[in-house]
Amino acid sequence: MSESMADVIEVAGAELRYVKRRLGEAGESTWDRFLDWLVDDWFRLEVAGLENIPAEGPAVIVANHSGAWGLDGFVLQKVLTRGLSRRLHVPAAHLVFRFPVIGSYARKKGAIPLDPTLGWEHLTAGELVGVFPEGMTGLEKPFRKRYQLRPFSPGFALSAVRAGAPVVPVSVIGAEEACPRLGEIPALARLFGLPYFPVTPLFPLPSKWLVTIGEPIPAPRRPESYAARSAAARLLCAESQAAVQALVDRERRRRDTPFW
Template identity: 50%
Template sequence: MPTSKTAPAKKAAAKKATGPARSAPEKPRLRAVTDEDAAAAAAAAAEEAASRTRTAGAAPLSAGIPIDEILVAVVQAAQRILGTDWESRIATLLATIRKRMNGDYEVDEFGFDPQITEVLIAAVEPLAEKWFRLEVRGIENIPAEGGALLVANHSGTVPLDGMITGYAVKKYAGRNLRPLGADLVFSLPFVGQVARKVGATLACTEDAERLLATGELAGVWPEGFKGIGKPFAERYKLQRFGRGGFVSSAMRAQVPIVPVSIVGAEEIYPLVGNVPSLARLLGLPYLPITPFFPLLGPLGLIPLPSKWIIEFGEPIRTDAYDPESADDPMLLFNVTDQVRETIQQTLYGLLVDRGNAFF
């Protein structure tokens, strides 16, 4: 029987197929990428990019920018605005924030918070000293201790005069001023809470007498909204001082009345118009129109840099009267008129001394 020629080939193929199997190539093991690896890779990529940029002849982004000069200018600006101790002020602010976050603070029965007041006084200082160039006179007339009632004129469309007066008392007399404010102040969101924190309370005889009896400095602006909302054409003309309620409180507490005359607030927001219908709709005593507001929008809220002078007059004693005299309407009228006339005449003199309102 003839043999097939393909048999050896088949045997060879079968032998080749049944030979030892080759093992599959081993896959490389993956290693976890650490933060150090990522940082090194990023640094290498940045260096490579910088190298390519230099090779291409392109200048780095910071080339030509005087970074050192800019930093020096920023520091100098901070020193001019905040003073040379601006770094310590920032450190004090941060320390205060930490304490408050830990609940390490106290308030009195009216909600007065000395820590918040210190922070806000420091924040107001650049506005008072640099922008308004505040000049304070007669600071020696504020008692070093014990109660007293500070009575001031009210002006400026926005009542910044109360804030600046509080700053002056704290800065130059070392005492906290406890403002007596209108009901509207405490009904405004955020404003009412801040007012309580800085020591303000309602302008009522009960609160005023309690503050004065405990040796506090209370501040009152008897003109109220009629004072700050009067037209610019009537600047520095005092409005009615009410019925003498502040005199009654001072007499009952047997504390002196210190007349306070403020020049400079009338010019910060010159009131040239009013929208009474819209003001009533919003529940406001007036809606001011100034040469810059609402024409310039939010920029119109920046106060003009007028020159300010605050003079604390000689105290008017009330301990010469019996506390029961606080019920005598004629006596209250006479003392109220004396305080008002003292402030008005002082304003005239300060205006002559100041000259131009802005230079």
């Protein structure tokens, strides 16, 4: 290959990478503006209790997971990064990062691939980590069981105990009505390689959203033995789930109607 041809290929490759990067940035900017509109105008979101999130040091933000498409993760991250000067790291299913634009956007905003440590390294660095301990089971529950929390996985509590980080309970109201799970289509789930494919509106319904942040639950003093840490984590997990469920029940009663 001649030197001039190699130069042409190198320049063309650089230009293609530049165009791809700019298209990605444009897509992320569009998604960000869409989320702003969705949160402010479509969902008419109200937020209460931001003062309960520590101004410094590690903390685990624990919320209920609901709605067929898991929009609550994006909404919660948007809300907290708006109202705080702190970055929130949310462990997300690897599926999220497979989507063009959305995956790169989530990563830039602080989402991290889900693993058993649940953001342990960020907690030890004194940062905020947000988790949905119900996992996919929170999204898969039928509409008739809306806002009935599924059992919390205790991994977040063990990380909180090890890091000496408080747990901040959060309730998210509105996602169940915005994306109600009316059924599922297993064949489409297999076709697209998804955990499940819900029967739900193609576009979120305009439900009224409330995000309420409760008072922090202090982490127990760091037990030295693994058995003691595990026992403390189980207690903290149960206390956290009870706190989130209480917030959810209270805020559902406070909301006059799901769509106003």
